[in-house]
Amino acid sequence: MKNSQLYKGSLNTIIMKLLEEQGRMYGYEITQKVKEITKGELNITEGALYPALHKLEAEGLLDVEVEKVDNRLRKYYKLTEKGATETVNRLAELEEFIKNMQTIVNPKLSY
């Protein structure tokens, strides 16, 4: 990812959320999309991304379609049915996580 180790553990959720929103994406596209959304702050490294995609596929949460565009290979990923269900859970967990972290950072705002 980047310097801040806070992103550790959030990569799978990020991937799944983007796929839920975009329908289907290929690896490189995901890295660019995240960079764009976070204004360059979060850079997903290939060494983290590709193994993560492979694992999600192995778990049956993603499906792959290989296509050749401009003579270059692209592997398009999309959520399976199981993956879509799981995404809902992960996003709920993420919201809880964010809420908890905000409570820790700013205890005065939570009541």
Add this chain to the structure above:
Amino acid sequence: MKNSQLYKGSLNTIIMKLLEEQGRMYGYEITQKVKEITKGELNITEGALYPALHKLEAEGLLDVEVEKVDNRLRKYYKLTEKGATETVNRLAELEEFIKNMQTIVNPKLSY
């Protein structure tokens, strides 16, 4: 921590924030405080906490004072000057992280 791996990488920031706020705390107290703040959702395990405290101390970010209370040992930790400075940076990173994650989860709300 708990089930959700999202908390990976956030333990150091949590410890430092609490110490900034509370002045000084001992390990067990930190686990209880976090449990209380998050209404039982986040349980810091000893296997994660103590090595983290030792590392922060080794990095010169924390100081320790050992005290005996009720015939039981307590190791009170507090931020060093270096630790206090670093805490400011880590909290800024945390706020950026939260903002970025919220943007990813809910892109419509960011403009």
Add this chain to the structure above:
DNA sequence: ATATATACATAATTTTCTTATGCATAACAT
């Protein structure tokens, strides 16, 4: 020609956590 962008992949290592275990005292319930 050379660098940058696009597009995938994996291997070695590091970081961080979980799980399991160990020691010891205090408080509480039966």
Add this chain to the structure above:
DNA sequence: ATGTTATGCATAAGAAAATTATGTATATAT
């Protein structure tokens, strides 16, 4: 009195997830 829960620290083995460093290959811009 005896067992369980709470308090308080610690470390070791293993798993999970990342970083860093490579490797391959095509396209595009300078």
